Amino acid sequence: MLPTVILYKTIPADLHAHLEQHCDLTVVNSLRDVLHPDMESLLARVEGLIGVNEMVGPELLDRAPKLRVVSTISVGYDIFDVADLSRRGIMLMHTPDVLTETTADMIFMLILCAARRATEMIELVRKGQWTKDIGSEHFGTDVYGKKLGILGMGRIGRSVAKRAHAGFNMEILYHSRSVNEQVEKDFMAQRHSFDHVLAESDFVCVTLPLSDQTKKLIGSRELALMKSDAFLINGGRGAIIDEAALIEALQKNVIRGAGLDVYEQEPLALDSPLLSLPNVVTLPHIGSATHETRHAMARVAVENLLAALADRSPVRCVNPEVI
Ligand code: DGY
Numbered sequence: 001m002l003p004t005v006i007l008y009k010t011i012p013a014d015l016h017a018h019l020e021q022h023c024d025l026t027v028v029n030s031l032r033d034v035l036h037p038d039m040e041s042l043l044a045r046v047e048g049l050i051g052v053n054e055m056v057g058p059e060l061l062d063r064a065p066k067l068r069v070v071s072t073i074s075v076g077y078d079i080f081d082v083a084d085l086s087r088r089g090i091m092l093m094h095t096p097d098v099l100t101e102t103t104a105d106m107i108f109m110l111i112l113c114a115a116r117r118a119t120e121m122i123e124l125v126r127k128g129q130w131t132k133d134i135g136s137e138h139f140g141t142d143v144y145g146k147k148l149g150i151l152g153m154g155r156i157g158r159s160v161a162k163r164a165h166a167g168f169n170m171e172i173l174y175h176s177r178s179v180n181e182q183v184e185k186d187f188m189a190q191r192h193s194f195d196h197v198l199a200e201s202d203f204v205c206v207t208l209p210l211s212d213q214t215k216k217l218i219g220s221r222e223l224a225l226m227k228s229d230a231f232l233i234n235g236g237r238g239a240i241i242d243e244a245a246l247i248e249a250l251q252k253n254v255i256r257g258a259g260l261d262v263y264e265q266e267p268l269a270l271d272s273p274l275l276s277l278p279n280v281v282t283l284p285h286i287g288s289a290t291h292e293t294r295h296a297m298a299r300v301a302v303e304n305l306l307a308a309l310a311d312r313s314p315v316r317c318v319n320p321e322v323i
Contacts, residue, residue: 003309004042004066006034008051009073011298022306023048035059050305055079061088071305073297075099075288077318078210078237085319092318093304096155098296099288104159106287107235110259111148111203113281114231116140117257120278141202141229141256143168149201150174151194151217152208152236153183160205160235161187173197198225203233210237218242223249229256235287238263247273250280261287 005023007016008031019025026042028034031054034043043063049056052073061067061084070085071093085092113119117140124130124138148164150157153176164170165187172189174180175197183189198204204226208214218232219242226232232255234241243264249255257279263272266285274280288297300316308314317323 003047004045005048005050005305005309006031006042006046008049008054011050011073011302012295015295015298015302019050019302019305023309030054031056031060035063048305048309050301053079056085057081058084061085061090069093069305069308071301071308073301076209076237080318082319086322089322091308091314091322093301093308093314093316094318095297095300095304096316098300099293100155100159102290102293103156103235103287104163106261106283107156107160107205107207107233108163110233110235110261110281110283111205111231112143114233114257114259114279115143115203117279119281141231143170143203145169145171146202147171147173147200149197149204150189151197151204151206152176153180153189153191154207154209156235157205157207158183160207161189165189173201195222195225198222199227201230202227203231205233206236206240208236208240210239214240216240216242218246220245220249223254226255228254231255231257231259233259235261238266243274247277250274250277257281259283261285 002022002024005019005025007019007025007027033039045066046064047066048069048071049067050071056070067090069091073095075094075096077092077094080092082092117138121138148170150161150172153174157174161172161183164172172187173192174189175192175194179191217240223245232246246258250258259281260274261283262285268274268282274282288294304314304316
């Protein structure tokens, strides 16, 4: 008998068809839909969930006694209570690696756009205000040869370092729990204390995952440590930065600017001061959002789900103790 699976995100047609071949598949718009009393029998037999960006909380888990696998189409899994899933014997699968280079590209785009004031310059052209040669009031900041501070030296941090070293001759400082000998050898990166990286870098780039340890890691104190002409770049998770403190720092020119792909609340509210500050580049959480990478992430999530349901020693499991 095919395992019962609920899909709560639209995935490419080829992968959808593949899932349909191997599972008894129910598609929902949102996991909220499966909490409806009509869905009780589906929840009673469901063994796998696949989707992204939705809480899988006790309300659902208590009603799904046969659930064995949750496959998220993301590398980040901060939205899950992993300890609770483990207690219930449910595997949580995720999609590292396939999005690394695409996300590093986006982070570099934020660095370049923030430094060269791309948002302001695009607006200026669009509004018909490009009526004479650009003068010093519109000049940006060099990236080439500057100091890049990377907070968190995981896969994405390493790929950002690779670009910075090979393409932009940047000096790389980093802070992470452990030494990364490879980045030190390959890109001449130097590991320093958290405060030193903040104080010395021209661009401070957050590539950390969100956890109890990293929540609001960067607040007023940390922003005040940064150079007044430095930029803060966030391609990790919004809650790592205290957004109110960042807004205040940007308003008071404590730092020169910011490039953000992630926010405390997403989607970002239209009345957020971040949208009216000229020195901020705001992207709508598009780190991995290319056709190729989103297809690859969905493919990996489908593979993860099917391997885990078939007990084929799944590899991208966040809580392997459950296996
Ligand atoms: C992830 O996979 O966690 C990303 O944030 C999605 O782009």
